[in-house]
Amino acid sequence: MSDRMELAEWVLDAVGDRAEVEVRVTGGNLALTRFANSFIHQNVGEEGDSVTLRVASGGRVASGTTTNTGREALVRFIDDAIERASHQPVDEDWPGLASPSADVALDHYDPATAAASPAERAERVAAFVAAGTGMRAAGYCSTQSTEIAFANSNGVRREGRATEAILDGIHQTDTSAGSGHAASGRLGDIDAGAVGALAAQRAADGADVSDVKPGEYEVVLAPECVASICVFLSYYGFNGKGFNEGQSFVELGAQQFDEQLTLVDDVTDPRAMAIGFDYDGTARGRLDLVAEGVTRAVAHDRRSARKAGAVSTGHALPGSEVYGAFPTTVFMNEGDSSVEELIAGVDRGLYVATFNYCRVLEPKTMAVTGLTRNGTFMIENGRITGAVTGLRFTQSFVAGLGPGRILGIGNDGRWADSEFGAGLMHVPSLRLAGWHFTGGAEG
Amino acid sequence: MYDYAVAAVEGALAAGATYADARVVIAATESIDVLNKVVESVNRTETAGVGVRALIGSSWGFYATAELTDTDARRAGEMAAEIARASALVPGSPLELADVPVVTDSYVTPHEEDPLEVPLSEKVDLLVGVTGTMLGVEGVALARGNITSWVTDKWFVSSQGHRIHQRLVECGGGYDATALGERETQRRSYPQSFGQFETGGFEVVRKWDFPGNAQRVAEEAVALLGAPELEEGEKQLILEASQLALQIHESVGHAIELDRILGWEAAFAGTSHLELPKLHSHRYGSELMNITADATLSGALGTFAYDDEGTPSQRVDIVKDGTWVGVLSGRDSAAIAGLPPGGMVRADNFNRLPMVRMTNVGLLPGSSSLDEIIAETRDGVYMETNRSWSIDDKRLNFQFGCEVGWEIKDGKRGRMVRNPTYTGITPRFWGTLDMLAGGDEWVHWGTPNCGKGQPMQVAHTGHSAAPARFSTVRVGVKA
Numbered sequence: 001m002s003d004r005m006e007l008a009e010w011v012l013d014a015v016g017d018r019a020e021v022e023v024r025v026t027g028g029n030l031a032l033t034r035f036a037n038s039f040i041h042q043n044v045g046e047e048g049d050s051v052t053l054r055v056a057s058g059g060r061v062a063s064g065t066t067t068n069t070g071r072e073a074l075v076r077f078i079d080d081a082i083e084r085a086s087h088q089p090v091d092e093d094w095p096g097l098a099s100p101s102a103d104v105a106l107d108h109y110d111p112a113t114a115a116a117s118p119a120e121r122a123e124r125v126a127a128f129v130a131a132g133t134g135m136r137a138a139g140y141c142s143t144q145s146t147e148i149a150f151a152n153s154n155g156v157r158r159e160g161r162a163t164e165a166i167l168d169g170i171h172q173t174d175t176s177a178g179s180g181h182a183a184s185g186r187l188g189d190i191d192a193g194a195v196g197a198l199a200a201q202r203a204a205d206g207a208d209v210s211d212v213k214p215g216e217y218e219v220v221l222a223p224e225c226v227a228s229i230c231v232f233l234s235y236y237g238f239n240g241k242g243f244n245e246g247q248s249f250v251e252l253g254a255q256q257f258d259e260q261l262t263l264v265d266d267v268t269d270p271r272a273m274a275i276g277f278d279y280d281g282t283a284r285g286r287l288d289l290v291a292e293g294v295t296r297a298v299a300h301d302r303r304s305a306r307k308a309g310a311v312s313t314g315h316a317l318p319g320s321e322v323y324g325a326f327p328t329t330v331f332m333n334e335g336d337s338s339v340e341e342l343i344a345g346v347d348r349g350l351y352v353a354t355f356n357y358c359r360v361l362e363p364k365t366m367a368v369t370g371l372t373r374n375g376t377f378m379i380e381n382g383r384i385t386g387a388v389t390g391l392r393f394t395q396s397f398v399a400g401l402g403p404g405r406i407l408g409i410g411n412d413g414r415w416a417d418s419e420f421g422a423g424l425m426h427v428p429s430l431r432l433a434g435w436h437f438t439g440g441a442e443g
Numbered sequence: 444m445y446d447y448a449v450a451a452v453e454g455a456l457a458a459g460a461t462y463a464d465a466r467v468v469i470a471a472t473e474s475i476d477v478l479n480k481v482v483e484s485v486n487r488t489e490t491a492g493v494g495v496r497a498l499i500g501s502s503w504g505f506y507a508t509a510e511l512t513d514t515d516a517r518r519a520g521e522m523a524a525e526i527a528r529a530s531a532l533v534p535g536s537p538l539e540l541a542d543v544p545v546v547t548d549s550y551v552t553p554h555e556e557d558p559l560e561v562p563l564s565e566k567v568d569l570l571v572g573v574t575g576t577m578l579g580v581e582g583v584a585l586a587r588g589n590i591t592s593w594v595t596d597k598w599f600v601s602s603q604g605h606r607i608h609q610r611l612v613e614c615g616g617g618y619d620a621t622a623l624g625e626r627e628t629q630r631r632s633y634p635q636s637f638g639q640f641e642t643g644g645f646e647v648v649r650k651w652d653f654p655g656n657a658q659r660v661a662e663e664a665v666a667l668l669g670a671p672e673l674e675e676g677e678k679q680l681i682l683e684a685s686q687l688a689l690q691i692h693e694s695v696g697h698a699i700e701l702d703r704i705l706g707w708e709a710a711f712a713g714t715s716h717l718e719l720p721k722l723h724s725h726r727y728g729s730e731l732m733n734i735t736a737d738a739t740l741s742g743a744l745g746t747f748a749y750d751d752e753g754t755p756s757q758r759v760d761i762v763k764d765g766t767w768v769g770v771l772s773g774r775d776s777a778a779i780a781g782l783p784p785g786g787m788v789r790a791d792n793f794n795r796l797p798m799v800r801m802t803n804v805g806l807l808p809g810s811s812s813l814d815e816i817i818a819e820t821r822d823g824v825y826m827e828t829n830r831s832w833s834i835d836d837k838r839l840n841f842q843f844g845c846e847v848g849w850e851i852k853d854g855k856r857g858r859m860v861r862n863p864t865y866t867g868i869t870p871r872f873w874g875t876l877d878m879l880a881g882g883d884e885w886v887h888w889g890t891p892n893c894g895k896g897q898p899m900q901v902a903h904t905g906h907s908a909a910p911a912r913f914s915t916v917r918v919g920v921k922a
Binding site for chain 2: 030031032033034035036037038039040041042043044045046047048049050061062063064065066067068069077080081084085087088089091092093117118119121122123125126129136138139140142168169170172177179245246247319321322356357358359360361362363364365369370371373390392394438439
């Protein structure tokens with residue numbers, strides 16, 4: 001038994017028969033090396049365990065998290081949680097604790113990434129910076145390990161661990177910026193020179209910019225843009241609580257997307273960077289969200305599943321009782337076209353490297369406004385002919401991927417970071433029939 | 444607790460740091476969420492640990508541990524120095540720190556009722572009550588409420604001799620009603636979207652009269668479903684104070700952060716349209732525009748006695764009569780720019796590196812009132828309460844959506860309009876500021892969710908504002 005599971009068992013014993021209880025002991029480390037103006041300026045690391053507790057007695061529930069794992073402090077924390085629960089009204093939607101079920105066998109963990117040194121991260125930064133001669137580089141390289149032990153008074157016992165490494169950055173000229181990105185469960189997979197070279201190439205290509213009039217344009221979207229779209233679809237649409245509440249665009253069984261599109265959430269994929277159970281302790285596997293353009297499912301934790309008369313899909317997150325459960329390990333199907341081939345099919349349109357500051361105007365239609373950033377290029381007669389200034393768009397993300405709107409899917413699927421902070425999505429480039437740009441750099 | 448911070452600093456210095464500081468932070472957060480009279484969550488988070496910052500050459504190294512022992516704190520200091528030293532693989536010019544007074548002091552946020560001592564049952568009853576009132580209005584599908592309280596103790600020690608303890612007390616909350624149509628949702632919030640938060644105790648929640656506004660908020664949400672959509676065009680735009688507060692936050696507050704201006708946030712949060720050589724000459728807005736960053740305002744959410752570098756809180760002019768005159772800075776960024784340090788560097792917990800953050804960046808009040816502004820508006824729209832916000836990485840091109848609008852025709856408030864949006868370019872927009880309210884309508888609005896940095900940090904900031912009018916603005920942008 002691991003030290004963390006021993007601590008979880010100790011907490012269960014300390015609660016005893018005073019309440020139903022679930023406990024999660026989370027540990028690991030996070031280190032992030034940040035650079036700007038082509039040198040490392042902020043370089044951080046942290047370690048430590050936390051204990052998250054949820055107690056329930058007669059449907060009266062309270063929860064809490066503490067980083068103070070000393071036994072005396074934990075006794076006080078436990079007693080306080082039980083006391084707080086006793087003063088609550090009965091939670092009519094309390095689904096009870098998870099029951100034992102088979103584990104999903106996976107271990108997306110790389111010891112070398114978990115133990116990566118500051119020097120190893122700095123070496124990646126150096127390679128990224130060196131790829132942009134005469135340019136200003138900025139970005140970060142991070143490594144993270146997460147180890148979790150979960151136990152509850154129904155007899156569920158689960159342990160999981162995962163690692164993640166990210167290199168993300170831009171190169172800048174006086175008039176332009178270009179971005180590059182790579183992520184993997186293993187730091188050793190990241191080719192920092194190649195990521196830096198892509199960013200430098202985009203920056204160089206974008207140095208001579210011109211204005212373009214707002215309007216409807218055919219687009220080729222790089223994976224970072226597609227990741228942003230998928231994060232918004234997941235958080236606002238495939239969110240079981242939002243679906244229950246009637247705030248989601250999702251119509252189960254309907255052809256809401258182009259028939260070329262398939263989306264799955266799958267922690268069992270070898271490329272995933274996640275553990276095999278959720279914050280409720282429910283085992284998590286593969287969830288088909290969209291199959292050939294037909295919306296198939298939303299993600300649930302135990303609470304939203306109970307409200308929907310469904311079964312938890314294993315997507316509970318911290319705070320999902322309030323914000324809802326949503327998919328976080330999403331894979332979009334790849335096509336067979338290279339990015340160059342996607343661009344070659346466009347008579348007149350735009351290539352966009354990244355979106356920026358997207359915000360939802362209407363969740364039921366997924367109308368979103370946002371901007372382009374770090375590389376926006378005009379496509380004419382099948383080739384990129386020049387860079388354009390950043391643009392604002394106001395566009396329904398669902399309609400943008402709707403039936404007949406996907407004109408090509410790239411073969412360049414990879415982990416791409418969204419700007420929304422909800423994480424990484426494994427997605428390719430997309431060629432779309434139209435995107436509604438509502439403003440230029442000058443409004 | 445000072446002992447752990449001292450051990451961390453000693454560990455960093457022994458490992459080669461030229462300067463080091465450390466914060467022991469013990470923080471408690473309580474959050475209560477109610478949906479449709481059902482308590483969804485009663486959550487309490489307690490964190491404790493020490494974070495130490497070591498300067499070697501051109502880089503900060505930072506390390507944090509949740510283990511509060513002398514040994515772990517000292518090791519954290521050594522780790523911070525090791526991390527800083529690794530930065531020399533990709534070096535820049537050596538960092539220097541602007542001078543600040545070395546003090547020993549303590550501070551407690553003035554407050555009447557410790558928010559964590561107020562019975563949970565009272566808070567729950569309040570939220571169950573207001574969500575019940577809203578749910579009683581026909582057409583309301585979702586009625587949500589939240590109360591959140593923070594009590595944070597920080598012990599700061601630097602290798603220059605600082606010894607500062609602060610207890611910051613913050614509290615607030617809010618609620619909203621959502622009505623569902625076939626193809627859209629409409630929401631009204633009170634006191635503002637995401638709630639209103641201030642420094643102080645539970646008296647903050649009491650003074651906002653939660654029960655007294657629930658019926659109106661719910662009725663407006665339902666009425667919005669049947670209201671006409673705001674037509675696209677150029678109009679006079681009147682902003683309610685909380686929306687103006689967010690406008691200040693996004694188009695002024697972030698743009699004046701010196702770390703952004705220096706390029707330190709270029710890859711993530713972005714840079715700024717402002718250039719230091721134009722300080723004291725750049726025209727930011729009309730002569731009615733006077734912005735300060737004031738961390739000394741009583742009750743505002745960005746108020747404290749010392750920042751997380753030990754610099755005293757202060758009031759700094761940012762925009763004076765429409766001209767840009769100041770920045771938000773810390774000891775390192777101020778030294779580079781040749782400016783005095785502004786005391787605006789904060790971290791959101793023990794495990795995050797302090798960085799430049801807004802304090803209370805607000806628009807000083809004018810002499811008019813909302814009623815007067817409306818009375819003097821010929822063809823405009825009045826918008827209340829933020830619903831969406833988006834702005835580019837230089838803080839120039841923005842688009843905001845509000846929850847509700849009303850047409851203003853010939854000095855009178857007309858029909859309600861739904862989905863009101865407006866868009867603009869920062870200096871051009873602020874240049875059209877032509878009427879500004881004051882008096883009791885000037886409020887210290889709080890923003891509890893300002894994201895910045897990698898790893899992500901969330902800061903609590905304040906933005907004083909009163910209703911204002913802008914003469915010519917593009918409104919009604921649609922998908």
